Amino acid sequence: MRVQILYSFFILMVALAGHFISNAYYLQVLTFIGINTLLALGLNMLMGYAGQISLGHAAFYGIGAYATAILTVHFSWSPWLALPVAIAAAVMVAYIVGVPTLKLSGYYLGMGTLGFGMIINIIFREWSSVTGGASGFVGIPALSLGPVSFSSRQNYLYLVWGCVLLCIVLCRRIIDSRVGRALRAIHDGEKAAAAVGVDTQKLKLQVFVLSAGMSALAGFLYAHLVCFISPETFSFIMSIRMVTMVVIGGMASIWGSLLGASLLTLLPEWLHAFSEFEMVVYGLILMIVMIFLPKGLTRGILDIVERSRRSL
Amino acid sequence: MQEILQYFFSGITNGAIYAVIAIGFSMLYNSTDLINFAHGEFVMLGALTMVTFSGPFHLPLLPAFIATVCCISIAGLLFERLAIRTVRFPEPIVLIIITVGASIFLRGIGMLAWGKDAYSIPPFSTHPPLDIAGAKLLAQSLWILLIVLLMVACLHFFFKKTLTGKAMEACAIDKRAAWIVGIPSKLMVMLAFGLSTGLGALSGVIISPITMCSYDMGTMLGLKGFCAAMLGGLGSLWGSLIGGFLLGILEALGVGFVSSGLKDATAFFLLLFILYARPGGIISALNVKRF
Amino acid sequence: MMRTKKIRLLFTALTLLIAATFLIPSSVLSETEKPSYKIGGLFSITGPTSFLGDPEKKSMELAVEQINKAGGINGHMLEAVIYDDEGDPSKAVNAASKLIESDKVIAIVGPSLTPTTLAVMPMVQKAQIPFISCAAGNKIVQPVDPWVFKTAQSDILAVAAIYAHLKSQNFKKIGLLTVANAFGESGKEQLVNQAAPFGLTVVKAETFGDKDTDMTAQITKIRQDNPDAIVCWGTNPGPAVVAKNIQQLGITIPLYQSHGVASPKFIELAGTAAEGIILPTGKILVTSLLPDTDPQKKVLMDYTAAYDAMFKTPVSGFGGYSYDAIQILAKALNGSDGDKEKIRQGIENLKGHVGISGIFNFSPTEHNGLGSDAFVMVKIKNGKWELIE
Structure with missing residues (x-):
């Protein structure tokens, strides 16, 4: 029951936002929050629940975006047909890369995924006959479904947040299932998990593939929202930003991903006012949040609330 | 033949740069079990501070050098005291994000203090490039090479032979156990930070006659240095050295025999294979903990 | 029940976060009679x-x-x-x-x-x-x-200016060294496309990363093909490193740079290695050298x-x-x-x-x-x- 209330609340919020906000800038920022939430959610499954770090996840985001761009522009496919192919492409790459990479652990896993992310980014840049190279890929069509055009920011907002809701539901079901329990076992101790009969390698790979698929979905949505993509968007910096969203929001927390993505999307928008000081303030905020709320915003806020209630 | 030798020299030059940064990463990991993603920014700060000391302050090379390293070491101590020690639950991932935040913060400081332009530092000596069988090696590259080797030798001596060094390593292996036997672990961590940021500043000073320096130089250098450290085996000083040179030479050969656009990709591709074959780096010194 | 409450609190926090963006005032209107x-x-x-x-x-x-x-x-x-x-x-x-x-x-x-x-x-x-x-x-x-x-x-004009000069020197073979980003890529495209009309052949085209520290490998590779001139296309500090590396390798092939480095900073960075480098630039850089008849001078x-x-x-x-x-x-x-x-x-x-x-x-x-x-x-x-x- 509780979950249903929560979901209804979520849908209501999105609907209200879409209905009452007419300024396309705010709608666009909200849409970007949605896309970033998808990214954070996918990575959180990997980092928070399976305990595996990835410093190259922007590669899957990019694969999703470039796959749909190439298919819709060079091959004139319908975007809706390109979507499953884009996700499948990311999933396949994740599988191939995941088999050897996920055998690494700790910082070495970070290094392995980082190297992979760099290679993919260089491919985006150098394969210019297909990807448009460093100047970027122009002319990606806007989405439309029958009579509904998603070129309106309102409709796009609903589309993106619809996807977010679907992914949240999916993730929650996985977490509450047998697989989720096995994942948490891996997080707490991989060898112990293996000892009680969890096929750790297979599970890690499955989660890696799942998170790659979600990142690709986000990439698809990004490409058709902005109608332009270039390699910088999917660089190493983006991978780090994704990890930051997960950790700031709170590891192993679905709503934490939402919170982390919101904060990291909104922060640069607020900090415009600081102009030259923007970087300094941004860095300080990251540091301060982590110093005082090392478990992330979700846990941190809950702790503060609980403490204040106890003291009342 | 001359070309191959020149590629090799190019690799040595870049490799020495990567190695000197990798050593900073490794040294800190060796004594605190932590990766400082802001290390590249300390390299940047070192280079730019040197610009100020040798430019507007008109200090000669050596005093400017020493003043720079001291200043950045103090900045490193402050960073440890203010940002690292105050964390309540120092899990690796939390500390990583803090250092990422610090890197952005320091980059911002660098931009405000020195502006957005690039600067160059004159080389240490004005010898003409060394000519070996038609291939040229810059005198500054030799300086870097020399200092790197000296650095590793000194650090090796420090960690293996001096009490402080051994105590520092003990803190990394088990902080609590080190505390029980009477090692002031907090002091050790602080010292390690000062030392590693000082090393970063030193690297910044010695490489910028070749690379030029600007407020945004740190990210790429930090990244390459991190790769070199990982490749060699985290926590192993000699490993960092080997990792750095391997990365530099692989890149140069990638330019020579594959394509310059794909040089980073070639290097990273081979790195991944090395990691798959030896999941602990070439020299795996310490057990690497998981997140 | 507890859990829902917690989550509701979270949502409130989120709502407040978002609401705050809307409250940031956009710039204040100035008080002239006509709207600005x-x-x-x-x-x-x-x-x-x-x-x-x-x-x-x-x-x-x-x-x-x-x-x-x-x-x-x-x-x-x-x-x-x-x-x-x-x-x-x-x-x-x-x-x-x-x-x-x-x-x-x-x-x-x-x-x-x-x-x-x-x-x-x-x-x-x-x-x-x-x-x-x-x-x-x-x-x-x-x-x-x-x-x-x-x-x-546009890059077209810059390339045309460089190529016209190359042609006047009777150069035939050129080597390209461009930075691997949008600026270098667009320049490279024009350099390759316009070579033929000016009677030039591109014998080797190499790239470098904008934060690379040493380009001797690329230059060595270009030198193998004996070009009459090398055209480097990038923005500081990369091209300054290229100039230094060329000097270091003792290469005497003329070096051309793009308008991307047309600033006094380039000379400062490259030092003596900048001597003899030829590049196109907007007139702003050489204002004092322009003849008084130049319409842009004033x-x-x-x-x-x-x-x-x-x-x-x-x-x-x-x-x-x-x-x-x-x-x-x-x-x-x-x-x-x-x-x-x-x-x-x-x-x-x-x-x-x-x-x-x-x-x-x-x-x-x-x-x-x-x-x-x-x-x-x-x-x-x-x-x-x-x-x-």
Whole structure:
């Protein structure tokens, strides 16, 4: 029951936002929050629940975006047909890369995924006959479904947040299932998990593939929202930003991903006012949040609330 | 033949740069079990501070050098005291994000203090490039090479032979156990930070006659240095050295025999294979903990 | 029950977070009698390409102040709303959206880079707002979009200037060394495409990363093919490293650089290695060397003096892009009463505007408006620029 209330609340919020906000800038920022939430959610499954770090996840985001761009522009496919192919492409790459990479652990896993992310980014840049190279890929069509055009920011907002809701539901079901329990076992101790009969390698790979698929979905949505993509968007910096969203929001927390993505999307928008000081303030905020709320915003806020209630 | 030798020299030059940064990463990991993603920014700060000391302050090379390293070491101590020690639950991932935040913060400081332009530092000596069988090696590259080797030798001596060094390593292996036997672990961590940021500043000073320096130089250098450290085996000083040179030479050969656009990709591709074959780096010194 | 409450609290927090964005006030209206014309500026003021965005921002402020001091346009003051995109296309898209939707600007100047410009173009086309980019890429104005203009000289012109000089020296074979980003890629495309008409052959084309520390490997590879000249295409500090490496390797092949390094900073960075390097540049760099008959000389001198006085920093070769954009916009705004279609037509029909980057002649098929006289070739001699005829 509780979950249903929560979901209804979520849908209501999105609907209200879409209905009452007419300024396309705010709608666009909200849409970007949605896309970033998808990214954070996918990575959180990997980092928070399976305990595996990835410093190259922007590669899957990019694969999703470039796959749909190439298919819709060079091959004139319908975007809706390109979507499953884009996700499948990311999933396949994740599988191939995941088999050897996920055998690494700790910082070495970070290094392995980082190297992979760099290679993919260089491919985006150098394969210019297909990807448009460093100047970027122009002319990606806007989405439309029958009579509904998603070129309106309102409709796009609903589309993106619809996807977010679907992914949240999916993730929650996985977490509450047998697989989720096995994942948490891996997080707490991989060898112990293996000892009680969890096929750790297979599970890690499955989660890696799942998170790659979600990142690709986000990439698809990004490409058709902005109608332009270039390699910088999917660089190493983006991978780090994704990890930051997960950790700031709170590891192993679905709503934490939402919170982390919101904060990291909104922060640069607020900090415009600081102009030259923007970087300094941004860095300080990251540091301060982590110093005082090392478990992330979700846990941190809950702790503060609980403490204040106890003291009342 | 001359070309191959020149590629090799190019690799040595870049490799020495990567190695000197990798050593900073490794040294800190060796004594605190932590990766400082802001290390590249300390390299940047070192280079730019040197610009100020040798430019507007008109200090000669050596005093400017020493003043720079001291200043950045103090900045490193402050960073440890203010940002690292105050964390309540120092899990690796939390500390990583803090250092990422610090890197952005320091980059911002660098931009405000020195502006957005690039600067160059004159080389240490004005010898003409060394000519070996038609291939040229810059005198500054030799300086870097020399200092790197000296650095590793000194650090090796420090960690293996001096009490402080051994105590520092003990803190990394088990902080609590080190505390029980009477090692002031907090002091050790602080010292390690000062030392590693000082090393970063030193690297910044010695490489910028070749690379030029600007407020945004740190990210790429930090990244390459991190790769070199990982490749060699985290926590192993000699490993960092080997990792750095391997990365530099692989890149140069990638330019020579594959394509310059794909040089980073070639290097990273081979790195991944090395990691798959030896999941602990070439020299795996310490057990690497998981997140 | 407890859990739902917690989560509801979280949601409240989130709602507050989002609500806070809406409360950030957009810039305050000035109190002139007629409403001011709001012009949006979007530059990479920070980030790796701040050497472009920073002088562009300053020049825009300068141009706006000059116009306002002179009484504005038909009594309307200009108001600049400037955002930083850090050279990141996603940030540029958000900032452009904010300019269009929240600040309700009547025209946008910038962004500084080709990718960021291409990223905001779909949005500008949809909103139908006059848009003057400060980026070099040719893709921006070809094919021509009615709303999109640009003031920076295209790579086409820079390449043509270099190649004309190469041809005059009877060079046949050239080696290319370009930076692996949008600027280098666009330059490389033009360098390769225009080689044949000038009777040149590209014997080797190599690239370097914009933060690379040593390029001797690439140069060694190019040297193997014995080119008559090497053309390097990039922005500081990479090309300075290239110049140093060429000196270090003892190579005597003439080195040509692009207009991307046309600033005194390059000579400072490359030191003695800069000697003898030939490059195309806008006239701003060599103002004092220009003959008095040059129509741009007065404009350039005025701009340089005003820039020095206002910001106390030496003028850069790149700030002129946004200065020109504002001046062109001001001319188009005259009598338009803020109507976007009229402004657009005003720019499109503007002829003979003497700007910093050259003399602009726009037409419905030409949205850059610059001719080959926008570039002069210079040689570095004794640490100084020297004009080549």
